[in-house]
Amino acid sequence: MNARTxxxxxxxxxxxxPVLALxxxxxxxxxxxxxxLPSIVLIAVVNWGILRGADQGMLWAFIGGIMLDFYSGYPFGTSTVxxxxxxxxxxxGEGTFIRTHALLPLLTVLGATLLYYLIALFVLQSAQEPVDWVRIMRYIAxxxxxxxxxxxxxxxxLMRRLDARVYPVPRANW
Amino acid sequence: MVETRGGRRFAVLFLVGAFLVLILGRWISPVDHVAMSVTAPFAAVINGAANGVGDTLSGFLNAGQIQGENAALKKQNARLIERLVKLQSQAHDDAQLRRMLNFEDGNSHMDYLPARVIYSDPTGLGSYIVINKGSRDGLREGMTVLDQDGYFVGSITDLAVTSARILLMLSPSSSVAAMDHNTQAQGLIEGRYAGSPELKYVLTGSKLHVNDLIVTQGQANLYPRNLVMGQVVSVSRSPQSVFQTAQIHPAADFAHLEIVQVVRNWIPHYPARLINPH
Structure with missing residues (x-):
């Protein structure tokens, strides 16, 4: 990956x-x-990670997390981390493998949401916020x-279509 | 422009960056306030449009249910009018007594500023809302926020020029001195994630009954007193414990909070000697 791509x-x-976070x-x-509540930012970030790999996924996660942090009242950086x-x-999990199985993107988002809450709760507890782990995981996460x-x-x-628009596959000129 | 998928060259950079944001987050709060102000108009437009669409759709889908609710509300209205007449006569007597005692009741002089909820906590934990009024409208941190019926909602924790963030009483970070309106039993209402708030630290000797109204105590001048917070749903006592706990059904409808009122002329008086909230 170079700077241009x-x-x-x-x-x-x-x-x-920013639009999705808003x-x-x-x-x-x-x-x-x-x-x-659904998390459309998390869905977009995870899908982009599946479609574009670690660097792009984490770039999107970094920007999406900061956007969510602007809107939430919790310690700044919780959603980013x-x-x-x-x-x-x-x-x-290597995007190629996940992309080739119809159900895996769904299961990946399911697992990613649970993981997101676990990490966010850990950060909140570290910041002395009262956290009821079982309750939140059971009734919210x-x-x-x-x-x-x-x-x-x-x-x-939709994200696949966006990916195809952002990174169009070059056509051979015969 | 072609790119091979994958690539982890920058992964560590983003991880380090994310932790730096968390560590330095405290110093980012001025930027946070600017972002709140900048995004507030957009959020207000989106929220207003969504409210309009939502109201139309729900009116269409729930016509039958609304008819039933309407009939029930008419009956309830009749009962309330009857009670109102009784209360008005009591209030008349009460007013005379107050005048005699030269009693100044802060709650009767409250200046309400209506505000629209423009967005809520996007993390799903449901502890915060943001309203479309801010320091430009005379709001200050700590001011009390009520719903459109006058029930307690929470207080302002963050302030931008055109918007303010409210910590809801549902949040576990919220702790409000409250009392049973009937028995005067005193305690603290603390929020819980995904559940009803609890009235805690009520001495077992005090009386708590199901259906009793819980109101703000107004102690330490942090909140006006006698604002309705909710109703007791159940009480749990254990013989070993010094305190009893009650589950509270909040009076405000937090699931459909669209308009709120900020009590503008009640500025909390923090005991500076003990607490420095800023």
Whole structure:
């Protein structure tokens, strides 16, 4: 990866992730199901990591995390750290393998959501915030993970299309 | 422009960067306030549009349920009018007594500033909301926030020029001195993630009953007193414990919080000798 090829993903992240974070903050309460909120930023970051690998996934995680931190009232950096670690672990599974199996992007988002909450809670507890691990994992994280996984049925094909637009496959000129 | 997928050259850089953001986050708060102000108008537009679409859709989908609710509300209204008449006569007597005692009740002079909720905590933990009024409108940190019916919601923790962040009473970080309106039993209401708040540290000797209203105590002048916070759902006592705990059903409807009121003329008086909140 050189600087030139890095730019399309960076530019896309710089306009898309602030918009997604804003939508997540302003709209989530309207699309919440029984109080469970989806995380469209996390879905975008994980999918981009699957499609584009570790560097791009973590770049998106870094920008997306900072955007989420602007909107949340928790210690600044909580979402950034959680998303970057999640993106780094997702990319360990090698995007090629995940991309070739229809269900794996869904399961990856499910696992990534649970991991995101675990890391965020760890950070919050380290910052002396009161954390009820079992309660949050059971009533917030697990339902959110299922919700995110279901949303990814729609989101993953959209992200593939975005990937194809941002990084078009060159056509051979005969 | 072609790129091979993968690549981990920058991975460590992003990890280090993320931890630096966390460590230096305290010093980023001025930027955070600027971001709150910049994004507030956009969030207000998106939220307003979503409210409009949501109201239309829910009105269409829940027409039958709304009819039923309407009938129930009419009955409830009739009962409330009856109670109101009784209360008005009591209030008249009460006012005379207050005048006689020269009693100054802060709650009766409250200046409310209505504000719209423009976005909520995106992490899903549900501890914060942000409103479209800020320091430009005379708000200050610590001011009390009520819902549109006057029920306690929380207090302002972060302030930008055109927006303010409210810590909800549902948050575990929130702890508000409260009392049972009937029995005067005193305790602290603490929020819980994904659950009802609890009234804690109530002495076992004090009386707590299911359905009792819980109101703010107003101690230490942090909040106005007698603001309705919720109702007792259940009480748990153990013979070994000095304290009893009650589950509280919040009076404010936090799932549909769209308009709130900030009590603008009640500025918390922190005992500077003991606490320095800023």
């Amino acid at each position: 890095f730019h399309p993903g960076l530019f896309t992240a710089l306009w898309l992730l 939508l997540q903050a302003a709209l989530v309460s309207h699309i919440a199901v029984r109080g469970i 959680a998303l970057v670690i999640v993106a780094s672990l997702v990319s360990l 697990l339902p959110a993970a299922v919700y995110n996984a279901l949303l990814n049925i729609v989101a993953y094909p």
